[in-house]
Amino acid sequence: MAKITRKTAPRKAPVPKKKAKPVAAKPKAPAKKSLKAMKPWTPAEVHEVFSRFRKANPEPKGELEHVNPFTLLVAVVLSAQATDAGVNKATRALFAIADTPQKMLDLGEERLREYIKTIGLYRTKAKNVIALSAKVLSEFGGEVPRTRAGIESLPGAGRKTANVVLNMAFGEHTMAVDTHVFRVGNRTGLAPGKTPLEVELGLEKVIPAEFMLHAHHWLILHGRYTCLARKPRCEVCLINDLCRWPEKTV
Numbered sequence: 001m002a003k004i005t006r007k008t009a010p011r012k013a014p015v016p017k018k019k020a021k022p023v024a025a026k027p028k029a030p031a032k033k034s035l036k037a038m039k040p041w042t043p044a045e046v047h048e049v050f051s052r053f054r055k056a057n058p059e060p061k062g063e064l065e066h067v068n069p070f071t072l073l074v075a076v077v078l079s080a081q082a083t084d085a086g087v088n089k090a091t092r093a094l095f096a097i098a099d100t101p102q103k104m105l106d107l108g109e110e111r112l113r114e115y116i117k118t119i120g121l122y123r124t125k126a127k128n129v130i131a132l133s134a135k136v137l138s139e140f141g142g143e144v145p146r147t148r149a150g151i152e153s154l155p156g157a158g159r160k161t162a163n164v165v166l167n168m169a170f171g172e173h174t175m176a177v178d179t180h181v182f183r184v185g186n187r188t189g190l191a192p193g194k195t196p197l198e199v200e201l202g203l204e205k206v207i208p209a210e211f212m213l214h215a216h217h218w219l220i221l222h223g224r225y226t227c228l229a230r231k232p233r234c235e236v237c238l239i240n241d242l243c244r245w246p247e248k249t250v
């Protein structure tokens with residue numbers, strides 16, 4: 001009897017794995033244990049921290065480029081899950097031709113998409129920017145509303161957008177909590193919280209009024225350049241003697 005030999009199927013060439021797209025880090029809530037373990041700050045210590053921030057940088061500025069409250073609003077809406085530098089790159093040309101709600105509507109959604117296509121979620125954001133421009137014109141007389149409820153009623157704008165616009169455009173003492181502020185509030189023990197809202201309310205409670213106008217920017221800049229997510233630069237940190245983080249490296 002003829003011997004039956006099995007043919008083995010030719011091996012498929014391995015398919016190279018696709019590189020995962022980097023995803024903006026979501027604020028991570030601190031463990032319950034670490035929240036409890038931290039010694040609360042005294043008012044004098046909090047005052048000291050913000051005095052040091054003020055001394056080092058008396059007039060901190062946000063890094064989102066804008067030319068008026070409307071372009072600030074648009075820039076903040078575009079900045080969700082994107083970097084300020086990436087947004088600025090796209091908005092420089094956009095704001096040169098569309099710096100009012102009417103001009104944005106005249107530009108139209110399709111052309112707007114072309115300007116912002118380098119920003120993540122740009123299709124949805126373009127839709128929101130056109131819709132919010134229409135609403136600012138029809139319901140607020142073409143001016144960005146100066147109230148939290150008014151700003152939050154606009155498409156694409158939430159609590160953080162309202163806090164940034166109220167603070168930067170209208171000088172209100174609001175505290176916008178982004179990923180940096182969330183991390184710094186928790187790590188330092190200044191305002192531990194499991195959600196951005198908890199951290200926001202905690203910071204508002206402990207920071208003296210005299211610092212509130214700039215507190216949001218000091219904390220963002222501190223998180224962006226010193227208290228980095230993976231490798232905080234504790235050795236050059238202005239507040240390393242006061243910080244409560246058990247893992248600080250000094």
Ligand code: SF4
Pocket residue numbers: 187188226227228232233234235237238239240241243244245248249
């Ligand atoms: S000491 Fe370290 S962990 Fe604490 S605030 Fe400074 S950089 Fe952040």
